[in-house]
Amino acid sequence: DIQMTQSPSSLSASVGDRVTITCRASQSISSSINWYQQKPGKAPNLLIYATSSLQSGVPSRFSGSGSGTDFTLTISSLQLEDFATYYCQQSYSIPYTFGQGTKLEIK
Amino acid sequence: EVQLVESGGGLGQPGGSLRLSCAASGFTFSSYSMNWVRQAPGKGLEWVSYISSSSTTTYYADSVKGRFTISRDNAKNSLYLQVNSLRDEDTAVYYCERVVHCSSTSCSFFDYWGQGILVTVSS
Numbered sequence: 001d002i003q004m005t006q007s008p009s010s011l012s013a014s015v016g017d018r019v020t021i022t023c024r025a026s027q028s029i030s031s032s033i034n035w036y037q038q039k040p041g042k043a044p045n046l047l048i049y050a051t052s053s054l055q056s057g058v059p060s061r062f063s064g065s066g067s068g069t070d071f072t073l074t075i076s077s078l079q080l081e082d083f084a085t086y087y088c089q090q091s092y093s094i095p096y097t098f099g100q101g102t103k104l105e106i107k
Numbered sequence: 108e109v110q111l112v113e114s115g116g117g118l119g120q121p122g123g124s125l126r127l128s129c130a131a132s133g134f135t136f137s138s139y140s141m142n143w144v145r146q147a148p149g150k151g152l153e154w155v156s157y158i159s160s161s162s163t164t165t166y167y168a169d170s171v172k173g174r175f176t177i178s179r180d181n182a183k184n185s186l187y188l189q190v191n192s193l194r195d196e197d198t199a200v201y202y203c204e205r206v207v208h209c210s211s212t213s214c215s216f217f218d219y220w221g222q223g224i225l226v227t228v229s230s
Contacts, residue, residue, distance in 0.1 A: 029213075030213060031214070032213045032214050032215075034216045034217070036152075036217075038152075042222075043202055043220035043221065043222055043223055044144075044152065044202075044217075044220055045220070046216060046217060046218050049207075049209070049214075049216035049218075050209055050214050050216070055218065087151065087152055089152070089154075089216075089217075091213065091214055091215040091216060092213045093213070094157070094166045095154055095166070095168050095169070096142075096154040096157075096215075097154065098151055098152040098153070098154065099151075100151050101151045101152075
């Protein structure tokens with residue numbers, strides 16, 4: 001199985017900050033990584049698919065990059081509604097696997 | 108508007124069974140693969156099972172293989188997860204998702220999720 005390791009596990013930041021979350025795959029996954037945002041008590045919401053494609057309706061302050069084993073999700077200027085938990089997920093091979101999550105908190 | 112609504116959760120006894128359902132609307136259900144993902148209380152997301160649009164292909168996580176069965180009824184726009192031999196570690200919120208396959212190989216993503224249904228395993 002492909003292991004997905006996110007860092008950091010938690011992060012404190014302020015409104016307006018630029019934030020980067022990293023996900024490392026245990027083997028090359030080409031560009032087959034997606035990113036989801038989850039708020040407490042809610043279902044996850046797709047942000048980015050195939051490394052860098054922005055899902056319809058997602059603000060342009062979210063972006064993704066990387067290839068092979070190392071990937072990043074960047075939020076260019078944090079807004080209040082962005083404080084949530086973020087998960088990466090690989091779709092390169094079954095079983096699909098998620099990172100452990102990064103909790104983004106208000107500083 | 109795409110909607111996915113799960114039902115059938117609740118309290119199950121260890122060794123018992125439950126059948127989860129996911130009612131889909133707002134899209135051509137028979138054209139899409141579907142998935143189940145679960146989340147134990149306070150934990151991260153765990154992919155559980157996948158079924159192709161015509162039910163010809165199914166996949167399971169090792170943790171549920173042989174105990175869970177995914178199925179669908181395209182005439183009823185419904186997805187199911189039969190959960191047998193329940194264990195304490197099956198306690199979780201179960202989500203159903205629509206799966207989109209990109210034009211390139213090895214690219215899939217889950218673009219719509221249901222609100223989730225809680226399964227609690229306890230005697």
